[in-house]
Amino acid sequence: MAQSWRRAWGEVVPFFAFPKEVRRLIYTTNAIEALNSKLRRAVRARGHFPTDEAALKLLFLVLNRTENEWTMPAREWSLTKAQFAILFGERFTRAMV
Structure with missing residues (x-):
């Protein structure tokens, strides 16, 4: 398992840059x-x-x-939507219409 994480570390690290609410939605x-x-x-x-x-x-x-x-x-969708709106701004609000 550890070797797998080390090989893919470049793809794993950006995941942790997202807020907790967004990460939870991604891994569901x-x-x-x-x-x-x-x-x-x-x-x-x-x-x-x-x-x-x-x-x-x-x-x-x-x-x-x-x-x-x-x-x-989806768990805590309202919190996640707020985080997406902050992260992606107008792009997210247009997609929600």
């Missing part, structure tokens, strides 16, 4: 990875699809089923 991307995993698993189990529409329907069904499992919003 595990939820996104879990969703991607469910989508990949569904596609892999099905094999091939006769049309693109068939694949989209399957992904839609997986997303609908998964949405019911989501019970918690």
Whole structure:
């Protein structure tokens, strides 16, 4: 583990420059990875699809089923939004519209 951190130290250090609230939101991307995993698993189990529409329907069904499992919003999102507004200014406020 330590060797891995040393090799990637140049990419790790900028992460710590962000405020605590932003770092917490960044490392909660595990939820996104879990969703991607469910989508990949569904596609892999099905094999091939006769049309693109068939694949989209399957992904839609997986997303609908998964949405019911989501019970918690992003932690401290209001604090994180405030930090993003400070860090990125107008760029962030335009994106939020």
